[in-house]
Amino acid sequence: MRINRKYPLKMGNRPVTAQRQLLLSILRETRGHLDAKELYRKAIQRDPHISLATVYRNLRLFKELGLVDERRLDEVHSLYELRRPTEHYHMVCTSCGRVTEFTSPLIAELSSEVERSREFEVERAVLHLEGCCRKCKRRPRGRE
């Protein structure tokens, strides 16, 4: 006879509950750039009973499992996004708020330089660039 598992999937040794599936789906679909409250707002549309506590608890779990990265881009909000194979960083437009991504080999180079010259073993570079995006440079007025 076959084992009837309600939770067919595992993350680490933890079950993937319906709530976790939902949250991961949303993160996948939006390709990140969501804070906890936005994630909650989107989640509640598909599961009206899900709670904000569940969102926070699972975001923390996802982080611990290395599935999700948290990025603090301003004073208040953290953005959460699924970890992807290629490391990337964000540019934040201080005029319209748009968040876009970039990568550069100079970041690894910087880490190496610091490791060499400062004897500091770099585990992670926390970085984003603030400035003015292409669209706002053309039309230098407020937010959208």
Place this chain on the structure above:
Amino acid sequence: MRINRKYPLKMGNRPVTAQRQLLLSILRETRGHLDAKELYRKAIQRDPHISLATVYRNLRLFKELGLVDERRLDEVHSLYELRRPTEHYHMVCTSCGRVTEFTSPLIAELSSEVERSREFEVERAVLHLEGCCRKCKRRPRGRE
């Protein structure tokens, strides 16, 4: 009240009150790496009546005047430090919490590269490196 004296100094068009002098002195003496509560704790030793609200209000003012930079180095705390002529960034040891500073021309180089290739006008690079400091590499045990 305690201040029975004119305000001989001005910051912008704002008077430098006794509280503001005190806060700036502490920031100068500690060369930054203080969060708001630590600043408050140090301040209250010299002026037992100063309030946390005054600390926050003045930190915000100092930021607006460009005297002080705020750095978020972890999930919770912001560090405040007097702005100095040379731009610098921080290395944070994830083992002992020690904060040290570094600079590198690669950061300006990175900004230029992004400006060129992504048509994004960089106003500010928000950066710190997390990792393991020299001392903890030698003695890889917990916090101090």
Place this chain on the structure above:
DNA sequence: TTAAGTGCAAAGGCTTTGCAGCATA
């Protein structure tokens, strides 16, 4: 007198936690 700064306490906003109920293995 008027505009601005301060202290105190209360309120905000985001995040975590305690607890009871449920589901899974």
Place this chain on the structure above:
DNA sequence: TATGCTGCAAAGCCTTTGCACTTAA
């Protein structure tokens, strides 16, 4: 049964704000 997840509400923490009072100009 034992473990762990969830929803709800309450609590925590950092920060801001309302208000009355004081100070400097």
